[in-house]
Amino acid sequence: MRVSVALLLLTTACGPWFRYARPTHPRTFDPEVACADAGRLLVTFHGATHRAKGERPPVVLFEPLAVSRALLDRGADGGLVPYLNYRGFPVWVVFAEAPAGVTTRALGACFAQAVVAIARVTHAPRVDVGGVSLGGQVAAHALASLGDVALDRVFFYAAGLDYAYPGSFLDALADRRGAPLADACGGCARWLAGAGPADLGVLPPRGADEALPLAERFPGVPAARAPALFVNGKIDGLAPSESVYPVYQLYGRDGGAPRRLVIVGRDNFLDDLDHWGMLSGAHEDGFEVLGDWLTGD
Amino acid sequence: MRRVVLAVALVLAACSSAIHLHGAIDHPVTADGWPLTLEHFAPAPGSPTRARPVVLCHGFGANRSYLKIDEERSLPAVLSAAGYDVWLLDLRGREDAGAPGFWFGEHTYSYDVDDYIRSDVDAALAHVTRATGKPQVTWIGHSMGGMIAYARVGTYHDVRIAQLVTIASPGSFPPMSKVYLTAYKASGALALLPAVPVAFFARIYGALATPFAPAIVLDAPFYRGNLKHGEEYTMASESAQNLAKPESRQLLESVRRGEFVSADGKVSYSRGLAEVTVPTLVIGGRRDELADPMVIRESFERLGSPDKELLIVGRAAGFSEDYGHTDLIVGEPATREVIPRILDWLVRHER
Numbered sequence: 001m002r003v004s005v006a007l008l009l010l011t012t013a014c015g016p017w018f019r020y021a022r023p024t025h026p027r028t029f030d031p032e033v034a035c036a037d038a039g040r041l042l043v044t045f046h047g048a049t050h051r052a053k054g055e056r057p058p059v060v061l062f063e064p065l066a067v068s069r070a071l072l073d074r075g076a077d078g079g080l081v082p083y084l085n086y087r088g089f090p091v092w093v094v095f096a097e098a099p100a101g102v103t104t105r106a107l108g109a110c111f112a113q114a115v116v117a118i119a120r121v122t123h124a125p126r127v128d129v130g131g132v133s134l135g136g137q138v139a140a141h142a143l144a145s146l147g148d149v150a151l152d153r154v155f156f157y158a159a160g161l162d163y164a165y166p167g168s169f170l171d172a173l174a175d176r177r178g179a180p181l182a183d184a185c186g187g188c189a190r191w192l193a194g195a196g197p198a199d200l201g202v203l204p205p206r207g208a209d210e211a212l213p214l215a216e217r218f219p220g221v222p223a224a225r226a227p228a229l230f231v232n233g234k235i236d237g238l239a240p241s242e243s244v245y246p247v248y249q250l251y252g253r254d255g256g257a258p259r260r261l262v263i264v265g266r267d268n269f270l271d272d273l274d275h276w277g278m279l280s281g282a283h284e285d286g287f288e289v290l291g292d293w294l295t296g297d
Numbered sequence: 298m299r300r301v302v303l304a305v306a307l308v309l310a311a312c313s314s315a316i317h318l319h320g321a322i323d324h325p326v327t328a329d330g331w332p333l334t335l336e337h338f339a340p341a342p343g344s345p346t347r348a349r350p351v352v353l354c355h356g357f358g359a360n361r362s363y364l365k366i367d368e369e370r371s372l373p374a375v376l377s378a379a380g381y382d383v384w385l386l387d388l389r390g391r392e393d394a395g396a397p398g399f400w401f402g403e404h405t406y407s408y409d410v411d412d413y414i415r416s417d418v419d420a421a422l423a424h425v426t427r428a429t430g431k432p433q434v435t436w437i438g439h440s441m442g443g444m445i446a447y448a449r450v451g452t453y454h455d456v457r458i459a460q461l462v463t464i465a466s467p468g469s470f471p472p473m474s475k476v477y478l479t480a481y482k483a484s485g486a487l488a489l490l491p492a493v494p495v496a497f498f499a500r501i502y503g504a505l506a507t508p509f510a511p512a513i514v515l516d517a518p519f520y521r522g523n524l525k526h527g528e529e530y531t532m533a534s535e536s537a538q539n540l541a542k543p544e545s546r547q548l549l550e551s552v553r554r555g556e557f558v559s560a561d562g563k564v565s566y567s568r569g570l571a572e573v574t575v576p577t578l579v580i581g582g583r584r585d586e587l588a589d590p591m592v593i594r595e596s597f598e599r600l601g602s603p604d605k606e607l608l609i610v611g612r613a614a615g616f617s618e619d620y621g622h623t624d625l626i627v628g629e630p631a632t633r634e635v636i637p638r639i640l641d642w643l644v645r646h647e648r
Contacts, residue, residue: 165594166607172614184613235584237613245471245591260472266516267474267586272619 029092031117035110039097043114045090046073046081052088052295057126057152059084059294060115062107062142063095064133064158064279065202066181066238068191071279072132078281080132080157080290087291089128092118104134104202108141112149115142119149128294129226130155133239133279134202137161140247143220151226157290158232158278160239161218161247163203164210169238170203184237186274187282214250222253227260229293231286233273234265262289316535318365318374320385324394325424327416331404332394334387335424336361338373344380348647349459350429351381352421355536356440356465356623357548358495360391363536363627364439366528370632372437372639379640384425384434386442388417391538399491406492409543409560410441414448422457433459435643439626440465440588441548444557444566447596451569460646461577462639465622467588468596469567470552476517476586477552484549493540503534517586520621523628532627570599577602578642580635582620583611606642610635 029043048056063069072093073081081091094114096107119127129151131139136159143154163170169184182188215222230248232241241263251259265272270285278286291297320336327333340347353373355361364385365371373383389408390397397404425434436446436458443466449455473481487493502508506527508515521529547560556567577600581593590609597607611619616634625635 165598167609167614169613183615235611235619237583237611240583240609240611240613241471241589241591242594242609245595263474263589265584265586267476267589269475272584 029118029121031094031114031121033110033113033117035096036102036106041094041096041110041114043095043118044093046085046093048088048090049082049085050088056088056090056295057128058092058118058122058124059089059128059130060092060094060118061129061157062111062131062135062138063093064135065099065104065138066134067185067188067275067279069093069095071188071191074281078284080279080281080287083281083284083287083291084294087295089294090122094118099202102202104137105141107138107202108143109145111138112142112145115146115149126150126152128153128155130157131159132157133159133275135159136239136244137203140218140221143218143224146220153294154224154226154228155290155294156228156230156244156247158236158239158275158286159230160243162214162243163206165242168243169240170206181238185276186236186238187276187280188238191276191279214246215253218247218250221247221250223255224252225255225257227258228252229290230259230261231278231289232261232263233275233278233286234263234267235272236275236278238275239278260293262293264289316362316366316368316531318368318371320373320383322393323424323428325420327389327420329412329416331389331408331412331416333389333417333420334361334391334393335421336365336373336385336387337428338377338383338385340380340382341378344378347380347382349431349433349435350384350425351376351435351437351643352384352386352425354386354388354421354436354438354442354446356438356442357544358538358540359532359536360393360538361385361387361536363532363623366531366535366627367632370636372626372636375632375636375640376643379644381435381643382429384421386417386421388413390541396539397492397541406539406541407543408541409547410445411547411560413441413544414445414453414566418445418449418455422455426457433457435460435462437462437639438464438466440622442466444468447570447573448557448566450575451571451573451601452564452566454572458575460575460643461573462580462642463577463596464580464635464639465582465585465588465593465625466579466596467557467592468570468599469556469592471555471589471592473552474586474589477549481549481553484545487542487545490542492542493545496537496539499533499537503530503532503537506530517622519623519627520582520584520619523618523620523624523630525629528628532623567599570596571601574601574603576604576646578606578608578639580608580610580625580639582622582625583609583613584619585622585625587622604646608638 033041073079136156264286320338323335324332438446443463579597581590
């Protein structure tokens with residue numbers, strides 16, 4: 001009895017730490033999806049750490065690409081994945097074995113196959129699908145190939161989707177005169193170690209690709225039927241609001257799917273977050289927006 | 298009670314003008330009888346001759362004062378020193394041309410944004426072109442000051458505006474943020490008042506130099522990090538204006554609909570952006586709460602101009618800070634980083 005009380009008190013006192021305590025290490029799962037020159041896609045499974053009322057659908061998300069995927073799960077320091085686990089969601093993080101040289105468009109087609117494989121393994125009637133940071137582009141491309149999968153919800157978290165405008169983050173990177181990647185990313189600098197412009201080769205080639213109308217670049221977006229959430233940090237230079245707004249406007253245009261766009265900033269009585277703030281969990285405002293939406297709160 | 302009134306009066310009186318840049322004042326009258334104020338800053342002696350004068354227009358809920366808050370480095374001072382003939386405009390209802398009455402008087406707070414577009418811009422352009430002998434001007438508008446120019450050029454096809462610089466001016470509106478949603482919900486209270494007495498509260502705020510409302514309300518117009526200490530109070534004291542109910546309703550309805558529309562909802566000024574074909578510089582601030590870069594980009598893309606530039610001012614673009622709504626044009630960082638970019642664009646478009 002005393003032990004129980006002591007544990008209860010300890011849990012209460014150290015709530016924030018215990019929320020992220022992980023009972024087990026994530027398990028790796030090979031969905032056997034070959035993906036162009038990227039070798040294959042791999043998956044880590046992160047089980048829910050808290051029980052939720054009713055069953056939560058599995059969340060399948062694509063890794064950030066430009067930022068280390070380790071940022072998604074920093075153990076006791078937080079991260080989007082443990083946060084979603086805490087909200088009762090089992091999370092499957094999909095990543096390419098060697099993404100260099102493969103475009104987000106190609107990765108999107110592979111990601112769709114991985115989602116199909118995960119849906120089959122879990123026997124879940126519906127799945128939530130999303131992408132984080134540049135992984136959002138992968139998720140947006142995947143929508144065109146997810147026809148048979150029952151999607152519960154779709155989300156784009158801190159995702160930069162359309163850089164076809166003058167002075168965009170990619171323009172700034174190209175000239176490198178005034179905007180190093182670290183400035184765009186905010187506090188992400190050390191998580192970008194080794195990630196320079198060359199590592200952003202996953203982005204579809206500029207010029208010809210950007211000349212296409214948005215609906216042709218992301219053919220699955222206008223036809224999407226699942227509700228979608230777009231969440232971006234107010235001062236996120238890597239995934240700024242203007243890079244996501246055109247895709248938000250296009251989403252579900254043909255099928256009338258509900259969509260929502262939330263800027264995490266003072267406009268919405270939240271902290272102004274940059275890319276680091278959105279991904280690190282140092283401020284949980286972004287996580288909460290996503291978690292509340294996924295749970296229907 | 299008398300002591301309280303006396304104390305308030307003393308505090309307000311103590312808050313004397315901290316703005317020392319003054320030009321020659323004219324009061325042109327609109328076709329429907331409203332006096333405006335145009336403050337004229339002539340080109341500095343010995344400066345280069347420029348092709349056309351510049352009209353500089355303030356935003357919603359403000360008069361022109363904040364645009365000249367820095368005596369040497371604000372936009373009128375810099376442009377004037379660079380040889381431009383600068384005309385700083387006060388739209389109708391601003392005190393320098395005679396404040397409207399709340400209930401009675403020749404003029405009351407009965408005007409909307411359409412009145413600015415139809416009558417005030419027309420009168421200002423007529424006055425400046427007549428006074429300078431130049432048939433066209435460059436229009437620089439901050440916030441609503443840029444929106445009305447979009448409408449004047451795109452919907453009314455006014456050829457007297459040869460070039461546009463818009464600063465934090467949305468040509469349409471994004472899904473409502475909580476700041477806008479709160480304003481929209483509170484708009485029901487407009488029925489109780491003849492106008493929104495912003496100036497009264499702003500002057501107390503400015504005089505006391507103490508926030509008495511939640512930061513979320515007071516900070517929406519600017520990012521304090523880019524202002525010198527005290528500039529926000531000077532702006533509140535000198536520049537805040539009462540809001541007419543019709544103009545407030547028109548803008549809130551535009552926000553609700555997602556597009557900039559006339560008061561009767563029949564004309565979409567947002568659609569008129571495609572008809573804006575003059576050279577245009579579009580500037581937005583990364584952390585602007587009232588005109589998010591997403592709608593700044595959308596406005597930019599809807600413009601029909603073959604010669605247009607977009608500048609989102611923030612750290613990712615190499616600036617020292619992420620800028621908000623008013624600190625895009627006011628404050629030390631703006632004088633160092635933004636105003637020179639405007640001048641550079643104007644000089645490049647001298648022809």
